[in-house]
Amino acid sequence: ECGHISLSTPIVRLGDSVTASCVINQNCSRLGLDAQILWKLGPELQPGGRQQRLPDGTQESTITLPHFNHTQAFLSCCLNWSNSLQILDQVELRAGYPPAIPHNLSCLMNLTTYSLTCQWEPGPETHLPTSFTLKSFQSCQNQKDPIPDCVAEDGQSHCSILRKHLILYQNMGIWVQAENALGTSTSPQLCLDPMDVVKLEPPMLWTVGPSHAAAPAQPGCLLLHWEPWKPSLHMSQKCELRHQPQLGGANWTLEGPLPTKTLQYELCGLLPATAYTLQMRCIRWPLPGHWSNWSPSLKLRTAEQVPI
């Protein structure tokens, strides 16, 4: 090679020093033996190269950049040749931070794809390519039966473990490991049964139409029926209903716990001839789970008060 730069390390902590040396072999520097080696950091010349002639006749220059505070830059080793600066070798320098400990690791079990999706907060920018890997074992106590690593896509802070790697209804240990050239850090371990972190989709809420055989709703009452989210039919759940008259500033009123499923439910105690907004949500119960979001609003109007 004509000129060759060697580096203490191509990746340093932001602000640390970088030392590089460049060796120019004889048949390249046709300028005679005292060719002066010059350094460029990006477009700017860098003074301070210490040059010496090695026993084998090659020239070597060493330079130390005391506080390297670019996240990325090219360092070039050059020679002056017939009045033009010639680049003979170039290396990419990078600087940043070791990964912080990922925090707020949480997981949700998706009953449509039956995969366990975990997400975390990666912590401050490291300025370096940093990989996040979800590590998990089929037990919380020991690291027997490891589950294949789940490597998050670049720049993503979530990863999904496929159903075939999960043993449902058993506790598993999960943590996330962050790694870059400057170090590795590991989040605290979560210990959970995937089925205890199921996030349900909201139930479906309807009104029982007049055509239905049931008696029409009395004033101040509404006839409702609902069904849980289909993929969760096998799970015993409890549900909550909230309603709010469409009058400025009115609060929600909560009804519950309600059974998971009913063909017909009469909600009374409402104002007659008033428009109401109704929503419902369910949660796996008595086994652990997460509340679903509230269902889309159902807007209904109570019947007029019949003059007695």
Next chain:
Amino acid sequence: ECGHISLSTPIVRLGDSVTASCVINQNCSRLGLDAQILWKLGPELQPGGRQQRLPDGTQESTITLPHFNHTQAFLSCCLNWSNSLQILDQVELRAGYPPAIPHNLSCLMNLTTYSLTCQWEPGPETHLPTSFTLKSFQSCQNQKDPIPDCVAEDGQSHCSILRKHLILYQNMGIWVQAENALGTSTSPQLCLDPMDVVKLEPPMLWTVGPSHAAAPAQPGCLLLHWEPWKPSLHMSQKCELRHQPQLGGANWTLEGPLPTKTLQYELCGLLPATAYTLQMRCIRWPLPGHWSNWSPSLKLRTAEQVPI
């Protein structure tokens, strides 16, 4: 095996006959030696099974379905056993047609992906899994330098040959082959240079805004400028402009050929104080190509006539 069906062929031409035989070995038919073998086609029992006892003691029944006109059905070999019909083996029968000759093969060169996309009409439904493969060679005369087969996705009648398999500006031979269990058919060969079937995207058409240094348009004139579609900048082209006053039932007027690119073009001979719709299209020229679609409409209004 308890019972085993063997077939002349599992796939026949619609309406042809199908012959099947079923052998029941001894240890399966616990009903003694003269157990009667029954056939079912889908849910229906099929009379006409000819049964015989083979020298080795096994029972064999043979049945012929004279005109099989289902596109798909299951044929089951059964035994009566303690008053219930027991299925011992089942095969899937399929019927359809050999593929017709694919026709209307045509190709377009896409300058964004730089791939050659060919499409064809598959012909009538064959009722059978039928694969379509685009075959091509880097010359029209011989089948030297074959290009890798381009297999269309299921149910699709197009396929795209990647840039790296093409030699642009040279003629290549292309045809499509259709194949299913009942036969193969081949379209006539196309002989084309991919660059001669480039489909251009429309040019960009603007008005020269008043802020532009140019003199404002005179009454009955409009100041326009346009640019060809960027990926086709290297191709010499000619373009056409068409304009139409926004008056009920007015026809398009065609202007052309126009140069591929102009910073400023004054279109005159228009009605003053009238709203116009303008569109433009281009074609590779003088080398062969396809007209682009007309560009999106540009709506402009000509200046008022200044009272003399």
Next chain:
Amino acid sequence: PLDPASSLPQSFLLKCLEQVRKIQSDGAALQEKLCATYKLCHPEELVLLGHFLGIPRTPLSSCPSQALQLTGCLSQLHSGLFLYQGLLQALAGISPELAPTVDMLQLDVADFATTVWQQMEDLGVAPALQPSQGAMPTFTSAFQRRAGGVLVTSHLQSFLKLAYRMLRYLAQP
């Protein structure tokens, strides 16, 4: 020797002009990326390295319009394109970001070489055997491949400039 003007079909010349313009735009795209991504913007800074790596340049000496020697010119045009096709292939592994641009450039140069070769065959002036690729420079580091990319593209652009002038001259009605 062939009379330049009459013996070359107009469609051949028009195709060549189109192919040169395409390769020039591919080359410009590669030069832009080398400059933006690796700050290697000036081939003049890499001349010494180019000598050392042994990156060849190819003449188009038979092509000047005054004394155009058609067979020699077509042959030089083809062998030049053939050389650049090889040089671009030698850049393989340059970097994931640049690879698609280098691949496109290399394919377009190869197709242009085929167009010229096909025309030489049609004129009956093509040598019996296709030329074989000579020794290519070996790039031993990522930097050398990037520097090689700058130099090869710069030489190719100068080569195409001469070729374009010659083709325009021949294509004049």
